[in-house]
Amino acid sequence: QVQLVESGGGLVQAGGSLRLSCAASRRTFSDTYTMAWFRQAPGKEREFVAAISWSGRNTNYADSVRGRFTISRDNAKNTVLLQMNSLKPEDTALYYCAASRGYQAYIGLGDYAYWGQGTQVTVSS
Secondary structure, three states, X not given: OOOEEEEOOEEEEOOOOEEEEEEEOHHHHHOOEEEEEEEEOOOOOXXXXXXXXXXXXXXXXXXOOEOOEEEEEXXXXXXXXXXXXXXXXXXXXXXXXXXXXXXXXXXXXXXXXXXXXXEEEEEEO
């Protein structure tokens, strides 16, 4: 069973930074799992934010966050991070951690079978 628990969300002013963390069950990081972050704003569909391959060598980002957000992982600590800088009000959403068996940094919602409960990020203008 893959369990994912997000933390690090909160309220921040525009231009500020937050770092989200996703703690995964041990098995997730002992096998080859791609990890990703998605987000969902009120009234909108869940959308891809960033993904990182099991090795950490491959990453993908949504155009809207590229250059501002950085995804990383520490397999020894069973953790994946999302560093978010230069935050904008439009980044306000519930952020979800997701996991998928495989080697690539998948970007599709349907590529991920395992999801956390989400952590709220609110950016004020």
